[in-house]
Amino acid sequence: xxxxxxxxxxxxxxxxxxxxxxxxxxxxxxxxxxxxxxxxxxxxxxxxxxxxxxxxxxxxxxxxxxxxxxxxxxxxxxxxxxxxxxxxxxxxxxxxxxxxxxxxxxxxxxxxxxxxxxxxxxxxxxxxxxxxxxxxxxxxxxxxxxxxxxxxxxxxxxxxxxxxxxxxxxxxxxxxxxxxxxxxxxxxxxxxxxxxxxxxxxxxxxxxxxxxxxxxxxxxxxxxxxxxxxxxxxxxxxxxxxxxxxxxxxxxxxxxxxxxxxxxxxxxxxxxxxxxxxxxxxxxxxxxxxxxxxxxxxxxxxxxxxxxxxxxxxxxxxxxxxxxxxxxxxxxxxx
Amino acid sequence: xxxxxxxxxxxxxxxxxxxxxxxxxxxxxxxxxxxxxxxxxxxxxxxxxxxxxxxxxxxxxxxxxxxxxxxxxxxxxxxxxxxxxxxxxxxxxxxxxxxxxxxxxxxxxxxxxxxxxxxxxxxxxxxxxxxxxxxxxxxxxxxxxxxxxxxxxxxxxxxxxxxxxxxxxxxxxxxxxxxxxxxxxxxxxxxxxxxxxxxxxxxxxxxxxxxxxxxxxxxxxxxxxxxxxxxxxxxxxxxxxxxxxxxxxxxxxxxxxxxxxxxxxxxxxxxxxxxxxxxxxxxxxxxxxxxxxxxxxxxxxxxxxxxxxxxxxxxxxxxxxxxxxxxxxxxxxxx
Numbered sequence: 001x002x003x004x005x006x007x008x009x010x011x012x013x014x015x016x017x018x019x020x021x022x023x024x025x026x027x028x029x030x031x032x033x034x035x036x037x038x039x040x041x042x043x044x045x046x047x048x049x050x051x052x053x054x055x056x057x058x059x060x061x062x063x064x065x066x067x068x069x070x071x072x073x074x075x076x077x078x079x080x081x082x083x084x085x086x087x088x089x090x091x092x093x094x095x096x097x098x099x100x101x102x103x104x105x106x107x108x109x110x111x112x113x114x115x116x117x118x119x120x121x122x123x124x125x126x127x128x129x130x131x132x133x134x135x136x137x138x139x140x141x142x143x144x145x146x147x148x149x150x151x152x153x154x155x156x157x158x159x160x161x162x163x164x165x166x167x168x169x170x171x172x173x174x175x176x177x178x179x180x181x182x183x184x185x186x187x188x189x190x191x192x193x194x195x196x197x198x199x200x201x202x203x204x205x206x207x208x209x210x211x212x213x214x215x216x217x218x219x220x221x222x223x224x225x226x227x228x229x230x231x232x233x234x235x236x237x238x239x240x241x242x243x244x245x246x247x248x249x250x251x252x253x254x255x256x257x258x259x260x261x262x263x264x265x266x267x268x269x270x271x272x273x274x275x276x277x278x279x280x281x282x283x284x285x286x287x288x289x290x291x292x293x294x295x296x297x298x299x300x301x302x303x304x305x306x307x308x309x310x311x312x313x314x315x316x317x318x319x320x321x322x323x324x325x326x327x328x329x330x331x332x333x334x335x
Numbered sequence: 336x337x338x339x340x341x342x343x344x345x346x347x348x349x350x351x352x353x354x355x356x357x358x359x360x361x362x363x364x365x366x367x368x369x370x371x372x373x374x375x376x377x378x379x380x381x382x383x384x385x386x387x388x389x390x391x392x393x394x395x396x397x398x399x400x401x402x403x404x405x406x407x408x409x410x411x412x413x414x415x416x417x418x419x420x421x422x423x424x425x426x427x428x429x430x431x432x433x434x435x436x437x438x439x440x441x442x443x444x445x446x447x448x449x450x451x452x453x454x455x456x457x458x459x460x461x462x463x464x465x466x467x468x469x470x471x472x473x474x475x476x477x478x479x480x481x482x483x484x485x486x487x488x489x490x491x492x493x494x495x496x497x498x499x500x501x502x503x504x505x506x507x508x509x510x511x512x513x514x515x516x517x518x519x520x521x522x523x524x525x526x527x528x529x530x531x532x533x534x535x536x537x538x539x540x541x542x543x544x545x546x547x548x549x550x551x552x553x554x555x556x557x558x559x560x561x562x563x564x565x566x567x568x569x570x571x572x573x574x575x576x577x578x579x580x581x582x583x584x585x586x587x588x589x590x591x592x593x594x595x596x597x598x599x600x601x602x603x604x605x606x607x608x609x610x611x612x613x614x615x616x617x618x619x620x621x622x623x624x625x626x627x628x629x630x631x632x633x634x635x636x637x638x639x640x641x642x643x644x645x646x647x648x649x650x651x652x653x654x655x656x657x658x659x660x661x662x663x664x665x666x667x668x669x670x
Contacts, residue, residue: 244598263608
């Protein structure tokens with residue numbers, strides 16, 4: 001039976017171009033004992049994947065040349081050789097960029113409910129939601145009345161960070177690019193302020209938006225935007241460092257050193273990965289699902305249609321052309 | 336009765352020159368009720384004072400123009416109008432750069448013992464020792480077998496950091512400038528390795544010294560030395576940020592941004608001031624005194640002689656011409 005995959009053709013320099021990816025026809029492997037055959041329905045593209053395209057030691061091992069890329073997927077069980085799964089079950093897991101994957105049954109989990117839009121398991125109810133929840137609550141620890149600033153604020157992680165911070169009673173300032181995104185922060189998500197980093201007056205607007213300084217800065221972007229934010233840290237500020245997307249495609253990433261600022265404000269910066277919060281993942285899942293159900297956490301998604309749209313959708317993460325969570329729909333099997 | 340003081344004549348740019356300071360003759364004020372008259376014996380010069388010479392909001396307020404500078408002093412009570420102090424008592428406190436100070440009795444504390452060299456109350460048993468103790472144990476939290484790196488390692492803070500880390504069973508690598516200081520680290524203080532940042536092969540030597548990576552980096556210097564250290568952080572590394580002395584006299588302080596490195600290693604950087612550990616100060620004092628008594632913490636001091644040597648002694652902190660703790664002896668009254 002016919003299958004398709006996208007492999008890493010060569011390691012990119014800067015923004016991954018078309019030469020980075022290669023489409024291939026391949027076979028569907030018949031599942032062995034304890035294996036399941038899954039049809040990919042929604043495939044997630046996430047900024048951290050850019051790091052895995054480099055051949056450098058990091059927290060997750062590099063993608064291999066000539067092997068399929070790999071990311072979070074919502075899929076449908078087509079055939080199951082394990083008692084825990086039946087044909088038609090909806091599952092999530094980290095899977096190769098293939099239309100069909102045959103994997104060990106422990107590589108995926110059934111979704112807790114199919115009453116929500118299924119792509120939410122790639123955003124608010126998936127890895128980005130857990131990233132926001134753990135990073136903000138376990139490292140940022142916002143208190144009522146404090147000022148929380150989040151960058152890439154309309155994105156999959158940032159939008160959840162800001163809404164949880166509002167639930168916790170903080171004043172929330174979001175940084176995003178362009179009028180549409182900035183308006184979305186205040187009008188739809190309920191942030192107190194939205195600031196456009198693309199405008200010349202970014203620095204002044206930021207200063208105006210945080211008259212009492214910044215207690216928590218949830219770092220998603222790095223680069224010059226964050227350099228500016230660091231000038232406003234309050235005493236004992238906390239900076240969960242989730243991402244530095246503005247620098248992922250750069251070879252040079254120089255800016256003001258942070259040491260003197262951290263001393264002056266006795267501030268904490270902590271890099272983290274969602275995996276470190278796994279002991280609390282069940283609580284986080286339940287709480288996030290409850291907030292979604294109650295309408296307290298809203299989310300936006302950009303859905304590209306078609307397996308061949310994966311590379312372009314991935315690039316959009318860095319050019320800012322997506323809105324909210326970017327996913328690719330590769331099958332209509334769950335419509 | 337004749338008194339002398341040194342005031343801030345103008346705010347320095349870069350390394351403070353002679354024009355920064357002005358000597359003045361002044362009077363000795365007769366102590367009122369509850370006041371004490373103190374003769375300065377040892378006056379401390381410390382890197383953090385450079386920040387107070389700038390007119391910028393920081394954790395401690397700027398020194399004022401035409402007013403005496405101010406720092407830690409070991410002194411002798413000359414006259415007391417408070418029952419807690421008697422003539423001849425040895426006290427410490429933060430006091431103006433004057434030969435004699437008349438202050439409220441609660442501005443100073445009696446030293447717990449006069450059986451140790453009194454200048455130790457400005458180093459291991461004073462602010463630098465408490466800085467090392469709190470920063471290393473409450474933020475760095477070294478565990479047995481881990482690798483601890485400390486910069487400015489032969490200095491008042493760094494030397495204590497490294498020795499406490501050894502007591503806790505860590506492997507300790509110190510960074511200092513010049514053969515004499517580097518040899519002192521391994522031969523006198525018992526560090527496992529000493530590395531000379533002034534040598535061309537610093538980067539290679541550092542890599543060789545930390546084959547298992549770095550679990551704790553106690554940051555005293557900032558700048559390019561630390562940029563190099565950050566390349567070796569282990570997963571869940573801790574970086575107590577105590578100082579950035581290499582940058583205190585610079586207007587520009589640019590280098591590689593740390594965000595991506597912190598994410599990759601899920602590392603923590605935390606700026607701190609000794610004041611935040613004050614709840615534990617009594618324990619720290621007792622423990623440090625015990626270690627000094629047992630010979631487990633050794634220390635080196637550079638003593639300049641004469642009140643007029645204060646500016647030059649202060650400058651030596653930045654040029655690296657001092658060895659260990661730099662103090663100025665301004666009186667023989669306690670010999």
